[in-house]
Amino acid sequence: MEHPAEKQRGPVVLRRGNRVEPTTTDQRLLDSRGPSDWVHTDPWRVLRIQAEFVEGFGALAEVPRAVTVFGSARTKRDHPEYELGRKLGAALAEAGFAAITGGGPGTMEAVNRGCSEAGGQSIGLGIELPFEQGLNPWVDLGVNFRYFFARKTMFIKYAQAFICLPGGFGTLDELFEALTLVQTKKVTKFPVVLFGRSYWGGLYEWVKNTVHAEGKIGDKDMALLHLTDDVDDAVHMVEEAYEAWGKTH
Template identity: 85%
Template sequence: MRNNTDNNGERPPERHRGPVVLRRGRQSEDSTTDQRLLDSRGPSDWVHTDPWRVLRIQAEFVEGFGALAEVPRAVTVFGSARTPRDHPEYQLGRQIGAALASAGFAAITGGGPGVMEAVNRGASEAGGLSIGLGIELPFEQGLNPWVDLGVNFRYFFARKTMFVKYAQAFICLPGGFGTLDELFEALTLVQTKKVTKFPVVLFGSSYWGGLYDWIRNTMLAEGKINERDLALLHVTDDIDDAIGVVQEAYKAWEDTH
């Protein structure tokens, strides 16, 4: 343990920076926090420092919680941003968004183009609540025009918290790395009981079948997961089946709350 006194037994010189104590020559700053706040002159590098990023992160959580706190029951739908509007998967996304709205669920997506736009569009056209949680990316431009309630995020982890916190289920349409990222994070959260009664529907057996078979025939067969873990996934090609899984899980959740 470090001795809190100098060799002569006296407390070393110290400087306070809020809750932080700086000793033994670590007090290099010659201005106060108030002075640095009120004096607008000087370099702007401070906006890129880690303490400032913490405040930005906090603000993103506050804004997200505030915007979504009164959202009714909802389902998060993932899928590729690269799906063109004339693709069958786009039309499928619209149908799923509409089906969610008809079943009384808000539709949450990443707010971008492709399948996300399709789901938002279907939900909005059917009179449901269409939610988009966007992310600052160099290759995607803003929220799609079918988002009724939108929140933009700088940080993936803040955005991902909102996807899970305000949804009762995930539906994954064909997608890329982002969809896989959300899929396996959701499975991990359910497996470790961070969230409960949270089904994950893989829509499109021709797309997801190979992944499901690998999980069953390799991960399960080698004991890396168990049968209960495998049961967290539901593969289907039927919209009514997907909505039924969501409704059943929501009813089970209601019964325990």
């Protein structure tokens, strides 16, 4: 299933030759260089930011129990990781969980595809980027964001677990943000699963043998990370955490 090249600009979709802007909304907000007229326009941006939160909350408020899955947008469809993502998405759907991804191509598409094909609720939260990248065609419920911080709130707020497939800086960012939120008890009973021992093993060992060994994190913090190669094992971890969470709510 293919779709034409497109660019997301918040809730707006630009396709087939529409002008691609050289900067993004996030960049224009955070980059203070340039003319001083930003002093006069920033207060109005608050309304746009507010609108993104309202739109996201409204779209996702009735989503059933869900799992956020992250991974590389660069994974090709013929790569073994794509098939693993597809199997994971299907397994989550069969266990009664919606699958939330960044809505992009690669591993995100694989998870959305597996979930959708298995009859689950496949959710994609897109972001405005300086290059063309629309929501993948397997997203059943999609929300597009201009601001990373609004989007990241939705990834956490509506999920009961977080699974990281092999990925780059974006995946690492979400991984450590999730760990920090659990560590500081901003969210509770939120398992963080690293899927792929050969990919994540080095990071896991560094956290264990350096960060933990030097006392920068405690035993409970180390226990927040779960490493696996097995789809059923990952889903089982999610189910166990959800059941434990349900007993306290």
